[in-house]
Amino acid sequence: MYASQLRMRSGDSEIHGWLTHERIVFYCSGMCVLYVVIIGLWAYASHGFTDQRLTRPGEDFSIFWSASYGLLHGSAMQVYDHASFDKLQRLLFTNVSHDSVMPWLYPPTFLVLISPLALLPRLVMYFVFVGGGIALLSAGTLRVSGLADSFRGSRFAWFVVAVSPCVFVTALFGQNSLLTAGIAALTLHWLRRHPVRAGLCLGLLAIKPQMAVLFPLLLIAARAWRTLAAAAFSAALFGVVSVLVCGVQSVRLFFVNTGIARETLLEQCRGYWLASPTVFAVLREGGAPIVAAFAAQACVGLIAAAAAWHVWRNTRDTRLRASSLVVATLLTNPYVWHYELAWLGIATASLIALGLDKGWLRGEQSVIALAWLLPVYELFNRTAELPQIGPIVLLLVLLIVVRRVRVKDEERDERAALAYSHAARIIR
Structure with missing residues (x-):
C-alpha cells in the first residue's frame, strides 16, 4: 500500500496491467503464426530458396561454416584474406546470391570457437548452432529475469522467451547474437553467488569484444573485483590460445x-543505417557528416553508460541491472545490426517479470511492447525505409529502468521514515 501511495505522489502511479500472463502468451502465439507466414512467403517468392537474387535463411551462418571449413582444410590466413575467403565461399556454395563484398570481420577467438562447424553438413550445423543459441539465451534469460516465477511456474515462460521477435530475427540469419546474449545473461545470473564463474563466462565474450564494452565499468560500480579479475584471465587465456591456433598475423588482418x-559499411551503407537502431545510423541517414554522427553517438553512449552506472550503484536487483546493461550496451555501440537486438530480449523479459510481480508504472507496458516489436521493425525497414526509431525506443527502455530504481529508492526511504516514526512513538 505504501509503495502505491508513494508512486501516486511521485507521478509514477501504478496502473491497470493489460500485459497479463494470458495476453503475453497469446501475443507470442500470434507471432509464431506470423513467422510461419513470413517463411512461407519467402520460400514462395524465392522458388524454395533457390532464386539467387534473394537471400536465404542462414545466410550469415554460411559465412561461419565457410570460415570453419577454411580453418580445418587450410589455414586462418585463407579466412582473413578477403580474396581467398571470397573464392572459398563460391567454391562451397555455387548458388551464392550476390557478390561477397565483406571480409571476415571476427577476431581469432570466434574463428577458433566455430572451428568444429564444418565437421557436419551446413544445414545440420545451422539447426544445431541456432538451436543451441536459443537454448542458451532462454536458460540465461529465465534465470536473470525470474520470468518463470512471475508466470507462477508455468512452462509458458520458456515459450515466451524462445519465440520472441529478437530470437526469430537472429535465428533467420544464423547469427551469433543468441550466443553472446546467452553468455551475458549467464554472467549476470552468476554474478552475486558465483563471481569467479561469472568472470570466466564473461571472458567468452572475447568472440565479440564490442558487446562487452560496458561490463568492466559496471563491475567496478558493483565492486565485483573477483569477477573482473576472472574475466580478464579468461579473455586473455582465450586470446592467447586463439593466436596460437590462428597465428599472430590473424590479429593484424582482423583489424585491417x-x-x-x-x-x-558503417559509414557509407544506407542498407545498414535503415536496419541499425543506433544514433549514428539515424544521423547518417539524415545526411549528417561522419564526424558529427560519431560525436553524437559518443554523447548518447556516455549518457547511457552513466545511467547504467547509476542503476548498478543504487540497486542490487539483478533484473534492473541486467536491463540497464544490455540497453546501454546497444546504445553505446555504433555498429549494431537488427540481430544484435537479441540482447534486448533480456531486458524485455526482466521488465515484464518486474511488472507482473510488482505492478506496472505509467507508460511501462507501451514501451516494453515497442521494444519487443523493434527487431521486426528493423528487419523490414531495409525494404520499408521508414524513419529509424530504434534509438528512441532504447532510450525509453533505459528511462523506465532508471525510473524503477528511483521508485525503489523512494519506497526504501518511505519505509525507513515509517520505521523511525514507529520507533519514536514506542519510545515516547
Whole structure:
C-alpha cells in the first residue's frame, strides 16, 4: 500500500496491467503464426530458396561454416584474406546470391570457437548452432529475469522467451547474437553467488569484444573485483590460445578487415543505417557528416553508460541491472545490426517479470511492447525505409529502468521514515 501511495505522489502511479500472463502468451502465439507466414512467403517468392537474387535463411551462418571449413582444410590466413575467403565461399556454395563484398570481420577467438562447424553438413550445423543459441539465451534469460516465477511456474515462460521477435530475427540469419546474449545473461545470473564463474563466462565474450564494452565499468560500480579479475584471465587465456591456433598475423588482418568494414559499411551503407537502431545510423541517414554522427553517438553512449552506472550503484536487483546493461550496451555501440537486438530480449523479459510481480508504472507496458516489436521493425525497414526509431525506443527502455530504481529508492526511504516514526512513538 505504501509503495502505491508513494508512486501516486511521485507521478509514477501504478496502473491497470493489460500485459497479463494470458495476453503475453497469446501475443507470442500470434507471432509464431506470423513467422510461419513470413517463411512461407519467402520460400514462395524465392522458388524454395533457390532464386539467387534473394537471400536465404542462414545466410550469415554460411559465412561461419565457410570460415570453419577454411580453418580445418587450410589455414586462418585463407579466412582473413578477403580474396581467398571470397573464392572459398563460391567454391562451397555455387548458388551464392550476390557478390561477397565483406571480409571476415571476427577476431581469432570466434574463428577458433566455430572451428568444429564444418565437421557436419551446413544445414545440420545451422539447426544445431541456432538451436543451441536459443537454448542458451532462454536458460540465461529465465534465470536473470525470474520470468518463470512471475508466470507462477508455468512452462509458458520458456515459450515466451524462445519465440520472441529478437530470437526469430537472429535465428533467420544464423547469427551469433543468441550466443553472446546467452553468455551475458549467464554472467549476470552468476554474478552475486558465483563471481569467479561469472568472470570466466564473461571472458567468452572475447568472440565479440564490442558487446562487452560496458561490463568492466559496471563491475567496478558493483565492486565485483573477483569477477573482473576472472574475466580478464579468461579473455586473455582465450586470446592467447586463439593466436596460437590462428597465428599472430590473424590479429593484424582482423583489424585491417574491421577498418574496411567501418569505411564501406558503417559509414557509407544506407542498407545498414535503415536496419541499425543506433544514433549514428539515424544521423547518417539524415545526411549528417561522419564526424558529427560519431560525436553524437559518443554523447548518447556516455549518457547511457552513466545511467547504467547509476542503476548498478543504487540497486542490487539483478533484473534492473541486467536491463540497464544490455540497453546501454546497444546504445553505446555504433555498429549494431537488427540481430544484435537479441540482447534486448533480456531486458524485455526482466521488465515484464518486474511488472507482473510488482505492478506496472505509467507508460511501462507501451514501451516494453515497442521494444519487443523493434527487431521486426528493423528487419523490414531495409525494404520499408521508414524513419529509424530504434534509438528512441532504447532510450525509453533505459528511462523506465532508471525510473524503477528511483521508485525503489523512494519506497526504501518511505519505509525507513515509517520505521523511525514507529520507533519514536514506542519510545515516547
